[in-house]
Amino acid sequence: MAVLGRNIAVVVKGGGDLASGVAWRLWQCGFQVVVTEIPAPTVIRRKVAFATAVWEGETVVDGVRARRVEGLEGVRRAWAEGVLPVIVDPEAAIVRELRPDVVVDAILAKRNLGTRITDAPLVIGLGPGFTAGEDVHAVIETMRGHTLGRVIWRGQALPNTGIPGEVGGHSELRVVRAPCAGEFRGVREIGDLVDVGDIVAYVGGEPVRVRLKGVLRGLLHDGLQVSPNMKVGDVDPRAEREHCFTISDKALAIAGGVLEAILHAMRAA
Secondary structure: OOOOOOOOEEEEEOOOHHHHHHHHHHHHOOOEEEEEEOOOOOOOOHHHOOOHHHHHOEEEEOOEEEEEEOHHHHHHHHHHOOOEEEEEOOOOOHHHHHOOOEEEEOOOOOOOOOOOOOOOOEEEEEOOOOOEOOOEOEEEOOOOOOOOOOEEOOEOOOOOOOOOOOEOOEOHHHEEEOOOOEEEEEOOOOOOEEOOOOEEEEEOOEEEEOOOOEEEEEEOOOOOEEOOOOEEEEEEOOOOHHHHHOOOHHHHHHHHHHHHHHHHHHHHO
16 A cells, blocks of 8 residues: 555545545545445435535535546546545446555445455445455444444444434434335425424425424435435434534544554555
């Protein structure tokens, strides 16, 4: 692996809020980061997700500007301009073209969708679905609690419980879900204060209501097709509006684990 500060290239697979926390922290530390995404990302916390660049062409997350680009040449051009590149690349073909020093699978699919330990000198997986020492070199714990952000060099992260983590003393109630299948259309904005029963969106003409008082921290992008009970939004009962536009404590803890793993591998090289 390259010496710190000498153009260490990192591919971060996924542009959701936790993946973006990783990409953001590595970018702030001077790494050359590229984010890969699918053509229609279903990201909820759009104001702190580099995946938003897929929809809007450009976005700014906590002061870092990102741009949707095409191909390896577009990636390198963005780096030269001091912009974090986001590329629509569901198969992560950029890994074969770029041959990065580090690959971080931050898709958070709860299973491995194709990442291999041979993809780069250092391959890191976030959360359950990976086994350190087999399909990745290291796994970062993503479960809220005492071990959040810890680096696992042998074995797996804690299994997914299917229960949303607590924020402000609430877990499932803070999640906004689709009442039926259909096309999603939001009618409120991220950062709005909401109360129990407020309509924040429609799915195929059916209203989508919140079940908790707080601030609307996340909402799906308009035009996406959703399925019944699919997560389409998120309410933060702490009602701190600025939290909607800054990277979360959880994302930063996970990002710290990724950074630790990279620096550990560099020291050992």
